[in-house]
Amino acid sequence: MMKIESLPRVTASHLVKSVDLNHHGTLYAGRMAEWVVEVGFMTARAALECSPQNIVCVRLHGMDFRESVDGGETLVLEGRTAYVGRSSLTVYVQASKLHDRKKERVPTDGFVTFVHIKDGKATPHELEVEAPETEEAQQIWMHIANERSKRQGK
Ligand SMILES: CC(C)(COP(=O)(O)OP(=O)(O)OC[C@H]1O[C@@H](n2cnc3c(N)ncnc32)[C@H](O)[C@@H]1OP(=O)(O)O)[C@@H](O)C(=O)NCCC(=O)NCCS
Incomplete structure (x- = not known):
């Protein structure tokens, strides 16, 4: 079984250009969302080590x-x-x-959820991880676990 902390992290850098700005002259939220989904996809694919055909995005959440x-x-x-x-x-x-x-504040953070599919249907990805060890990893794991139990309770 893998440690969640040892799964690959993926980093992407973007120069914020005129085409990325909103009517206030600052980065457009939609562009930021696009970049979040994009790096999320690359990270999910690296963790699952699967073909891009087998991953779809189902949820963009908690983006501040x-x-x-x-x-x-x-x-x-x-x-x-x-x-x-x-x-x-x-x-x-x-x-x-x-x-x-200073890096005191992170301008944006958020979550993206992907589902492993085959023939258009959700299929187990077979990645298993141990319970997170670091406090930070435990916090973000619990955040999603709580969100899932609320969704399932609907
Ligand atoms: C991916 C898809 C086939 C899943 O179908 P589904 O019937 O919802 O699948 P299930 O109910 O069996 O759920 C499968 C898993 O996905 C999770 N899931 C499904 N929809 C979710 C959502 N909106 N948010 C978070 N998790 C979700 C379930 O919790 C479950 O997780 P688990 O297997 O880890 O326990 C379907 O939702 C779909 O085709 N969505 C469109 C995807 C797409 O086009 N994305 C591009 C967006 S523009």
């Missing part, structure tokens, strides 16, 4: 925009596996500004 990002900034997004289900896998993504020396 805490600080605006100006044009010209370099944004670094890092995805890590947050939760592993039977056929689903949730990735936690943090976006930070490369040149922000």
Whole structure:
């Protein structure tokens, strides 16, 4: 069985260009969401070691925009596996500004959930992980576990 902490983290850097800005002249939320989904997908695929054909996104959740990002900034997004289900896998993504020396606040973070599919149907991915060991990994695991139990209770 794998340790969740040892699954690959995937990092993607983006230069925030004019085409990425909203009417306030700062990074457009939709573009940020696109980048979060993208790095989430790459992280899920790296963890599951499967073909891109076998992964679909089912949920973009808990995404917070805490600080605006100006044009010209370099944004670094890092995805890590947050939760592993039977056929689903949730990735936690943090976006930070490369040149922000203080790095006190993460401008955006959020979760993306993917499902392993075959012939269009959810299929077990067969990745099994041990219970997380670090406090940070435990917190994000529990966050998703609680969300799942609320959804199942509906
Ligand atoms: C992926 C899909 C086939 C899953 O079908 P489904 O009938 O919901 O599957 P199930 O109910 O068997 O759920 C399978 C797993 O996905 C999880 N899941 C399904 N929908 C979910 C959602 N919206 N949020 C979080 N988890 C979800 C379930 O909790 C379950 O997890 P587990 O196996 O780890 O316990 C279907 O939801 C689908 O085709 N969605 C569209 C995907 C897509 O087009 N994405 C691109 C978006 S533009």
